[in-house]
Amino acid sequence: MMLFLLAGEPSGDRLGAALMAGLKELRPDVEFRGVAGPLMQAQGMESLFPMDELSVMGIAEVLPKYPALRRRLQQAAMACLDWQPDALITIDSPDFSLRLAKLVKAESEVKTIHYVAPSVWAWRPGRAAKMARHIDHVLALLPFEPPYMEEAGMTCDFVGHPVVAEPIARRPEVEAFRAEHEIGEAPLILVLPGSRKSEVARLLPVFGETLRRVLAEKPEARVVLPAARPVASIVQEAVRRWPGTPIVIDPRDDARADEKKRAAFAAADIALAASGTVSLELAANATPMVIAYDMSWLSWQIMSRMARIDTVTLVNLIVGENLVPEFLGPACKAPDIAAALLKLVDDKPARLKQLAAMNSTMMKLGKDGEAPGLRAARSVLSVLG
Structure with missing residues (x-):
């Protein structure tokens, strides 16, 4: 199994690392490529370019870096298309991630999965319908999010929030x-x-x-x-x-x-x-x-x-x-x-x-249940059949 993953900031890197660990447990033959931070790299993935380059937030803050971000977007899309994985899994960073999914979908039949549902319940509700044009399946962190995604035409599973599985100092x-x-x-x-x-x-x-x-x-x-x-x-x-x-x-x-x-x-x-x-x-x-x-x-x-x-x-x-x-x-x-x-x-x-x-x-958020990374991995595998 071949999966192309992209994370754009430290929180996404944590999600991606837990997902990778879960996938390796369920499918030892899985192979990863994409853009990763240090935690995902520790799970065995070499990053296409430094993840830190994508860690920008705010409209005014993004504008000066747009040309560089655009080049990285094209680079990631070409790498994914050349490899033809079983799925593209984008993790949070929706502005970059969904543009990448759009480029990949336009040129292939690669299954697209997005980890972290957009907060359409908070602002810009039209994002769900727009997202559904390029995303097949969503992994949601919050229990009330799946209906918003399903209404827009995507499948969606609540997989729990990773915070419930993080170690607490004694x-x-x-x-x-x-x-x-x-x-x-x-x-x-x-x-x-x-x-x-x-x-x-x-x-x-x-x-x-x-x-x-x-x-x-x-x-x-x-x-x-x-x-x-x-x-x-x-x-x-x-x-x-x-x-x-x-x-x-x-x-x-x-x-x-x-x-x-x-x-x-x-x-x-x-x-x-x-x-x-x-x-x-x-x-x-x-x-x-x-x-x-x-x-x-x-x-x-x-x-x-x-x-x-x-x-x-x-x-x-x-x-x-x-x-x-x-x-x-x-x-x-x-x-x-x-x-x-x-x-x-x-x-x-x-x-x-x-x-x-x-x-x-x-x-x-799922405390005392199955680890969110493993739940997310099960959801990915169910979508891929």
Whole structure:
């Protein structure tokens, strides 16, 4: 069996790696080619070109890089068509992925599968019908998504969210992490500014000023940042000007970075995070959070007008109540974010409500069931007969 996979960012790389592991378990003869990050490469796939080149988000941010992205699109399409795999599996990164599927479908009978249903329930509902012209089957992460895909004409399976299968640090690991960094019993604030260079560059100044205000009220608190590899250098440079001597977990020069990141998630008392799937990682670790995100003025104007929901945090969406505070676009201001973090530290009932919502979210996403990567692999094989 031959499968061409494409991932465009770290979250897609994680999904792809779990899918590859599941497929290898069920079909040991499977062969992979495509575009991959380090986790998928560790599963045995050589990347056609660096995945980091596709990690761009926001309309204004994409425009300067469009010519280079267009060249990579043509390169990926030609590689897929030349190989003629049993299926093309694109993972998230819908703008690039669906253009690739369109090119491949126009020139072949290759089965097309897209992993991560587009959030048509949130904005741009017409995307499902447009997607159905080039996609045969969808692997959905959220339990309420299949009907949207099926209505548009695609088959779709809910395969569970990968966050429910990720390892959680145990108490000895948490205690060891606190001891190694001399944190003791001090409150620990986890800071997660994202994994894309454009978003991190925009958020770090706001997050730095936010922490300056929080630490003025809670000087005993410590700060830890697990940096994503593509933005580690940006993070290291920015935190030099931050108060409190933040602890940066840098995967470029720390062989234990993944282990330390897990420990930091479990050890943290509260978190400040960019909007995205990281909110589910925090929920899995029962870490109360505040979400903040900003983008260019043009991107915000367009996206805010298209939105069909009043929250972007998946915990809020799944439980149907806005328990996680959000500061998005023009509202992404340090004084307000700092006030929300301080309130979360001091307001035990608010923390307990968040924790209950997090537990409910994890159960709905497939906790205690079969691993999502294996479920996704079964779905792929069922489509291919």
